Amino acid sequence: MTDLIPWGLHAVPAEQLIEVERLGRVSRVDRGECDVVTADGLVRVLSDSQRSQDELAPVTGDWVDIGYEDGLGDVVARILPRRTSVSRRDPAERDLEQVLASNVDMVGVVHGLDRPLPAGRLERLLVIAANSGAEPVVILTKSDVAIDEPIEATVRSVARDSPVFVTSLEDGAGLDALRSAVGSARTLALIGASGVGKSSLINALVGTELLEVGDVRASDAKGRHTTTVRELVMLPNERGLVLDTPGIRAIGLWEAEHALDLIFEDLVELSGECRFRDCTHEAEPDCALRSVVDSGDADPLRVERFRALAQELEQQRVREEERQRRSERDGGSRRGRGKERRR
Ligand SMILES: Nc1nc2c(ncn2[C@@H]2O[C@H](COP(=O)(O)OP(=O)(O)O)[C@@H](O)[C@H]2O)c(=O)[nH]1
Ligand SMILES: [Mg+2]
Ligand SMILES: [Zn+2]
Known part of the structure; x- marks a missing residue:
């Protein structure tokens, strides 16, 4: 039996669970299928994207009810209402929302100190983070290879009251602070460009190699696009959850007027x-x-x-x-x- 409390179950309102038959939280999404953490362990479930493009397309972090269909097997029957959702404008279509992750408590805007940070990019990412309904934080990685630019000053002026974490995997700086900020049964989602160190950071927080890490080409400091799926993983001793998202290049905003007010x-x-x-x-x-x-x-x-x-x-x-x-x-x-x- 898997205890779903450390997976964040306490945050799901009881009335939403009344008619649920097989509850689970989506930990990874692939094309047409997803991994769901249930009381009986990890289950591979069809998300049937063909038939139900919109409502039944789960994202990592979703709580779902799993149903069974003859000839198909386990399917996502229903997605429970999303408490928070990290979303942007779909880069492929101007007027569609694309949800990147859901039911998160904290959104970490990740940037590598080894590269310049345009203030406008940080602002957009922070608006997306704040607009999710979760707490926005800034995570500056790779302090061991920081370039000579006042990035932290830019961040403090743009991020205002949001907490800022500075990390390095070289000596483990900042990791404990970040771990304790997540807290048990809470979910931290990481967003940011490819190559800034999201997957490596999650591996370091977890302490094992779970996610593939991309090589940085020295010429342009861009990581290879290795993260093709979104993954939700638990920190050791059930001390919280971290969710990786693929590197986002296009950061179109979606219905974010309120978040704009915050930034x-x-x-x-x-x-x-x-x-x-x-x-x-x-x-x-x-x-x-x-x-x-x-x-x-x-x-x-x-x-x-x-x-x-x-x-x-x-x-x-x-x-x-x-x-x-x-x-x-x-x-x-x-x-x-x-x-x-x-x-
Ligand atoms: N020097 C240094 N390199 C790092 C650090 N964190 C990540 N990297 C490197 O940055 C590159 C991109 O990391 P990755 O986790 O794949 O980035 P992602 O695309 O955001 O998931 C990899 O080569 C990592 O080894 C750090 O703290 N210090
Ligand atoms: Mg990655
Ligand atoms: Zn005016």
């Missing part, structure tokens, strides 16, 4: 003082953002990044509204209604 709180507040409520901060008179830039009281680049992100989200919202209107007019076909989810 750019000061600018959001300030834009309330613009003369027009729908100020785009470009050419309108009495724009509070332009005025702090003009007076030298704000970093013009940061204000510009905020403006661009806010505009991107606004355009997405308008397109989404249009799509909903269209689908209501067309009789509300199933596919067109609400936001679609896809793996």
Whole structure:
């Protein structure tokens, strides 16, 4: 018998479990199949992506009810409501959400100190982390090979109140702090570019070689794309769970207006003082953002990044509204209604 409590079961509301027959948590997703941790151990289950593209496409971290179908075997019958979900805009399709992981308690934005960190990239990743509903943290890896750039200063200015962990696998620095921050039955998901050290960090936290680690080509410091599946693993002594995601290059935001407020709180507040409520901060008179830039009281680049992100989200919202209107007019076909989810 596997005890599901250390796998985070306590966080699932009891009423959601009433009609569940075979409960489990998805620990790895492949094409059309996934691994599910159940009370009877690890089970390989069909996720039947063909028949039910949207609702039944599980992601790592999902709690699911496993059903049985003649001729097919074990299948994901239902995905329980996601308490938190890490998602971005699907890089392949402009108006679809792509969920990367679910039911996590903490999202670690990982960056390697061996490479420069554009503030805009960090901001986007932090917005994705904060938007998940979980606690955002920043993890700076490879401190043993840090380049001579004030990356930590950038991080502290962008990440504001989020905890920052600095790690090195060379001497194990930061690992204990990170382990205790995760805590038992809680899940930490790692997001970040390929090659920043996510898989190696998980291996080090767990203390065994579970995940494949990519070689870094010296020429461009980009890791090979070795992580093709998302995996949820338990830390030793049931001291929490860590979830790996494949390196993300494209970081489109998805319905993240609220999270934008968290990362750019000061600018959001300030834009309330613009003369027009729908100020785009470009050419309108009495724009509070332009005025702090003009007076030298704000970093013009940061204000510009905020403006661009806010505009991107606004355009997405308008397109989404249009799509909903269209689908209501067309009789509300199933596919067109609400936001679609896809793996
Ligand atoms: N020097 C050093 N190299 C590291 C450290 N952590 C990871 N690496 C290396 O960074 C490369 C990419 O690591 P990997 O875990 O595959 O990155 P991922 O793509 O984010 O999963 C590998 O060659 C690792 O050995 C560290 O703390 N110090
Ligand atoms: Mg990896
Ligand atoms: Zn304005």
